[in-house]
Amino acid sequence: MTTSAQQQSPLLDATGVAKNYGAVAALRNASLSVLPGEVHALMGANGAGKSTLVKILTGAIQANAGRILIRGEARDIRSPAAGRRAGLLPVYQEPSLIPDLDVLSNLRLTGTPVEPFRAWVRELGIADLDLRDTARDIPLAVLRVLDLARALAVEPDVLLLDEMTAALPANLAEKVLEVVRRQGDAGRAVIFISHRFVEISALCDRATVLRDGETVGVVDIVPGVEEKIVELMLGTRIVKTHVAARSAAEKAVSAPARPRIAVKDLRVGTKLNDVSFDLRDGEVAGVVALEGQGQDELFAALAGSIRPSGGTIEVDGNQAKFAHPIDAIRAGIAYVPGDRSEALAMQRSVRENIALPFSAALRNWGPINMRKERDTVLGAIKRLQIDTRAQGEVQRLSGGNQQKVTIARWIAADARTILCFDPTRGIDVGTKQEIYKLLRELAGHGKSVLFYTSELEEVQRVCDRVIVIFGGRLVDIFPVEEADEPALMRAAYGLPRGAKADVGILAAPNASEPGATP
Amino acid sequence: MSTSAITPVPFGRRIKRFMADRPLVPLIILLVILVVILQILRPGIVNERWIANTIKFAIPLAILAGCQTMTMLTGGIDLSVGTVATMSAFIMATQIVNQDPAIAFLLAMMPAVLIGLVNGIGVGVFRVHPLIMTLGTSLIGTGCLQVYQRTVIASGAKIPDFLAWLGTGVTPIVGFAFPNALLLFVPLAALIVFTLARTGFGRLLYAVGDNERATRLSGVQYWQVITALYVTSSVLAGITGLLYIGLIKAPSLSLAEPLVLPSVAAAVIGGTSIFGGRGGYTGTIIGALILTVLTTLLTILQMPEGARRILFGLIVLFVTAAYLRIVEER
Amino acid sequence: MSHFLRRQGWVVGLFALLIVLFIATRIIQPGYGSGDFGSLARAVLPYAFAVAAQTVVVIAGGIDLSVAAMMALTSVTAASMMAGASEEYALFVVPFVLAMGFVLGALNGLLIVVTRVPDIVVTLAMLFVLQGAALLVLDAPGGGAAEWLKALISGTVPIPGLPDAVDAWLPKALLVLIVCLCVIWIPLRRSRLGLSIYAIGSSELAAFRSGVPVKRTRIIAYALSGLFAAFGGLALTMSTGIGAPIPGPYLLASVAAVVLGGVALGGGKGGLLGPIVAVFVLRLVRTDLTLLAIDPNVTAIIEGLIMVAVVMFGAFITMRGRQ
Numbered sequence A: 001m002t003t004s005a006q007q008q009s010p011l012l013d014a015t016g017v018a019k020n021y022g023a024v025a026a027l028r029n030a031s032l033s034v035l036p037g038e039v040h041a042l043m044g045a046n047g048a049g050k051s052t053l054v055k056i057l058t059g060a061i062q063a064n065a066g067r068i069l070i071r072g073e074a075r076d077i078r079s080p081a082a083g084r085r086a087g088l089l090p091v092y093q094e095p096s097l098i099p100d101l102d103v104l105s106n107l108r109l110t111g112t113p114v115e116p117f118r119a120w121v122r123e124l125g126i127a128d129l130d131l132r133d134t135a136r137d138i139p140l141a142v143l144r145v146l147d148l149a150r151a152l153a154v155e156p157d158v159l160l161l162d163e164m165t166a167a168l169p170a171n172l173a174e175k176v177l178e179v180v181r182r183q184g185d186a187g188r189a190v191i192f193i194s195h196r197f198v199e200i201s202a203l204c205d206r207a208t209v210l211r212d213g214e215t216v217g218v219v220d221i222v223p224g225v226e227e228k229i230v231e232l233m234l235g236t237r238i239v240k241t242h243v244a245a246r247s248a249a250e251k252a253v254s255a256p257a258r259p260r261i262a263v264k265d266l267r268v269g270t271k272l273n274d275v276s277f278d279l280r281d282g283e284v285a286g287v288v289a290l291e292g293q294g295q296d297e298l299f300a301a302l303a304g305s306i307r308p309s310g311g312t313i314e315v316d317g318n319q320a321k322f323a324h325p326i327d328a329i330r331a332g333i334a335y336v337p338g339d340r341s342e343a344l345a346m347q348r349s350v351r352e353n354i355a356l357p358f359s360a361a362l363r364n365w366g367p368i369n370m371r372k373e374r375d376t377v378l379g380a381i382k383r384l385q386i387d388t389r390a391q392g393e394v395q396r397l398s399g400g401n402q403q404k405v406t407i408a409r410w411i412a413a414d415a416r417t418i419l420c421f422d423p424t425r426g427i428d429v430g431t432k433q434e435i436y437k438l439l440r441e442l443a444g445h446g447k448s449v450l451f452y453t454s455e456l457e458e459v460q461r462v463c464d465r466v467i468v469i470f471g472g473r474l475v476d477i478f479p480v481e482e483a484d485e486p487a488l489m490r491a492a493y494g495l496p497r498g499a500k501a502d503v504g505i506l507a508a509p510n511a512s513e514p515g516a517t518p
Numbered sequence B: 001m002s003t004s005a006i007t008p009v010p011f012g013r014r015i016k017r018f019m020a021d022r023p024l025v026p027l028i029i030l031l032v033i034l035v036v037i038l039q040i041l042r043p044g045i046v047n048e049r050w051i052a053n054t055i056k057f058a059i060p061l062a063i064l065a066g067c068q069t070m071t072m073l074t075g076g077i078d079l080s081v082g083t084v085a086t087m088s089a090f091i092m093a094t095q096i097v098n099q100d101p102a103i104a105f106l107l108a109m110m111p112a113v114l115i116g117l118v119n120g121i122g123v124g125v126f127r128v129h130p131l132i133m134t135l136g137t138s139l140i141g142t143g144c145l146q147v148y149q150r151t152v153i154a155s156g157a158k159i160p161d162f163l164a165w166l167g168t169g170v171t172p173i174v175g176f177a178f179p180n181a182l183l184l185f186v187p188l189a190a191l192i193v194f195t196l197a198r199t200g201f202g203r204l205l206y207a208v209g210d211n212e213r214a215t216r217l218s219g220v221q222y223w224q225v226i227t228a229l230y231v232t233s234s235v236l237a238g239i240t241g242l243l244y245i246g247l248i249k250a251p252s253l254s255l256a257e258p259l260v261l262p263s264v265a266a267a268v269i270g271g272t273s274i275f276g277g278r279g280g281y282t283g284t285i286i287g288a289l290i291l292t293v294l295t296t297l298l299t300i301l302q303m304p305e306g307a308r309r310i311l312f313g314l315i316v317l318f319v320t321a322a323y324l325r326i327v328e329e330r
Numbered sequence C: 001m002s003h004f005l006r007r008q009g010w011v012v013g014l015f016a017l018l019i020v021l022f023i024a025t026r027i028i029q030p031g032y033g034s035g036d037f038g039s040l041a042r043a044v045l046p047y048a049f050a051v052a053a054q055t056v057v058v059i060a061g062g063i064d065l066s067v068a069a070m071m072a073l074t075s076v077t078a079a080s081m082m083a084g085a086s087e088e089y090a091l092f093v094v095p096f097v098l099a100m101g102f103v104l105g106a107l108n109g110l111l112i113v114v115t116r117v118p119d120i121v122v123t124l125a126m127l128f129v130l131q132g133a134a135l136l137v138l139d140a141p142g143g144g145a146a147e148w149l150k151a152l153i154s155g156t157v158p159i160p161g162l163p164d165a166v167d168a169w170l171p172k173a174l175l176v177l178i179v180c181l182c183v184i185w186i187p188l189r190r191s192r193l194g195l196s197i198y199a200i201g202s203s204e205l206a207a208f209r210s211g212v213p214v215k216r217t218r219i220i221a222y223a224l225s226g227l228f229a230a231f232g233g234l235a236l237t238m239s240t241g242i243g244a245p246i247p248g249p250y251l252l253a254s255v256a257a258v259v260l261g262g263v264a265l266g267g268g269k270g271g272l273l274g275p276i277v278a279v280f281v282l283r284l285v286r287t288d289l290t291l292l293a294i295d296p297n298v299t300a301i302i303e304g305l306i307m308v309a310v311v312m313f314g315a316f317i318t319m320r321g322r323q
């Protein structure tokens, strides 16, 4: 294995771990060895088995085979409580606070000391947390951070973070990375799962790569190692294309007389104020914002799932009033929510989930044309490369594959306008490329896309224009040519364009170098 | 949820997989085992007449259990089916005395539609919990029926010949006595199964029960689905009432009430989840048959009533547990 | 304060409804006095325990269809043991019956956990088993009850220093109810076990991942339900002096009161106070209808209407509050 690792004995050492779900082998032969004081990346495509491994290590599920050593001793961790006692603290891919209990009770339940927790929460960039808030009412991103703070508060030996940053906006993600970095410096070990190479290269010392449930390699993170990791992950090379820039010809074709959607002075309660912009046919407009700046409300209002308290939305020049998402869908506007649990019927099959919008309207309640449906659905599945090994129930798919199903639904339904709220959350590099291509293709076919992303890098890759929202107001709109990452970061913080201020470790040129430059 | 450990069983694994893919098979096997036990306890009891009788009694239960299956798929339950069935049966039996049969039928189905509509609007629009809503309408219905009873006490009641024929009659086909009720039940069951599996409405029932927010975002209007569902359920219950009065032949104010809890049980035994999103009607039919056979099994045993009930409870538990063991692959 | 209102708003509303009902009662029957209140409290007692039994399991994300049957069994057991026995013997009977409820409840939970059969089927099966057992103990209403037990819930509590007029409004039955529930519920609510019960009801997966022993907690929830049901059975014997093997209308009443009381079926939400107040509301409505000399047939209609209307109103308020 690696040379730098030889002197120290590993804190955690797992070998030959396997796990089957009926006919599906989630893990076949996974191994992972983590040294004290290192931040260790666990990488792999969607469905490679990363989450499964984390669950096994922390006792949430039992492996069928394998050996786990903690500080050189064989341990059989049979429950999360036992894992906790052994010093292994996870943050799972799905929030694990009890939804109906307030934060304080959640802390009591796990025996977490309150003061350290509070300190960590503050450290992680959440200033105004009320411990009496019920977990259900807390936004997903904050919930993830609380999950992390709860784990940090008991000072674990090994911290396992499963796509911790996937649902986080840039500012919170930054804080998380800083904190994790310091954990490593303090001599503790962190296992860090992420699909974002920028983070991996900024943070991690080594990476273990999984493919189809098997460990295929352990590499040191050095500049330029990205290629190799991707090759290990996918088994092949992929070409990372820069899809954004529209060709001149394309631009000439789409000079529409009137915008597809025109938003004027839109207001939603106190969260969103006087937002006006156009969305044209054949364009991908990116929305850039930090956590909770009103982008959720903007998308929900456009999707018809909440009613704006003021302003107008015009679709194709006609004023629209959306009382229910069906109204928006009739107008050809489809919404892919960021939180997949909001979009999926978890116990139903992939097929039924994708075909759901087909039966929504009263006139489609009759018999289904099964063959036609199957063809459409298969087309969408192929387009998004959904791993359908466990397609009988969506809840058995890996997180990334679930995310893909939410997008596939509207590809199958052929919506004219798609509102994508962080669609690449938790999606592996290979498929991300596909999604970028897909969005561009949609635009090429004259469709329009409104695209919020928490990964600023993506803006350059897919968008034509950038819409910046800060504090519930639209602060800037500019073409993608002017949108390099530092510029976007500054804009997201509400700083005027052209101002020079350094924000966050990711904006530092040396950190973003290996991942961000295509 | 895959929280428990799995230990692969190499032996018999294939058979298990086979059964897990076809959950009906083990259910039918359990049914057959019950029948065999019955035959051993009372040699000769399982004959043509007994089979026809069992089917006759299982059908009303199976239809009501169909109401429960459909409502349970959406995470609901319909406790008003007993009252609705009783109402339409009672109204039919009393109105037929001096009304045209067609009119009597319409009058009998009216409260069913009405209660279904109220249930649907209450649950779908006002978001009242289905259990409370249907319990409430069932109380209201019972009260109305009692008031109604006093207005018709003078005119008496009779069972229409057609319903008696449908409820109790048998038709010999190729030497076997087929209960006439099958004429009603087979198409009805086929329709329910088809609706659940192959129509947009059926899809929506599952989806709504699984994740209502997701269906909303896909453009589904909850109240439409729920209203249509509860009206359907009530109409089915009304039809069951008519069939049941032909079978029991004694109109009373609590005619179909004893069928309510068993109808829920039949659906659950048949593999439908009360939390919604999971299940189907074929399992429910077998569930209803199992419960009916069980009842006869216990009536022939010479035991005190108490012991008989204990045995009934234990067998229901055992059957369901065995079924789950076989079907569960995790 | 806003937290309190958001969480307890429903209970506060129910209390207001109860007070309105009391005022209505006084208007209907100006003579409605402490004695009538005493009999209301006595009538509520078994219902309240049934509801408490149901509440615990519903919060834990389950349902218990065997509540009424459990009450019948514990009631006939107590009555048949006490029939013709000495007064002191009852001192042994009470803990015995309570322990029996606790154990049988735990059996419910154990069966659910071990067989992994849905709780609704397990408790339905137990309903038949317990009913059958009750019939084996006594095949017709009978048995007896110790005098001191009967006296425990009749009359009022003389509290020295309190004017008689106030004292008269403190029926012993109410006190017994409050003491029994508080002694069990309040410590439970504050303990980690209580939190765990809410946790498994709210999200079993999240609870498991938070290190809650899910199975053990579920068994304990059902055991507590059995214990409360046993209290209910004792209350039945205490108020009637005999035991009846056929379960009363406590099952549906308990489920209705649980929902009316703001406990979400499905688990994780609510408390015990709401359902108990809801029981009082439901009973008082019935009293009022009787006092109004309304045709008993129409009573059922009105009861149904009120139940639906209250829940509908609540849903409406919640919807309003969210916007």
Ligand SMILES: Nc1ncnc2c1ncn2[C@@H]1O[C@H](COP(=O)(O)OP(=O)(O)OP(=O)(O)O)[C@@H](O)[C@H]1O
Residues within 6 Å of the ligand: A021, A024, A025, A026, A027, A044, A045, A046, A047, A048, A049, A050, A051, A052, A053, A093, A387, A389, A390, A395, A396, A397, A398, A399, A400, A401, A426, A428, B002
């Ligand atoms: N309960 C289950 N039943 C059946 N299959 C399952 C179950 N849980 C996971 N799987 C399967 O195991 C495989 C690995 O899943 P896992 O969640 O570990 O992937 P992952 O590497 O975390 O992917 P992602 O990056 O998308 O989160 C997937 O193919 C998934 O479908």
Ligand SMILES: [Mg+2]
Residues within 6 Å of the ligand: A050, A051, A052, A093, A162, A398, A399, A400
């Ligand atoms: Mg994962």
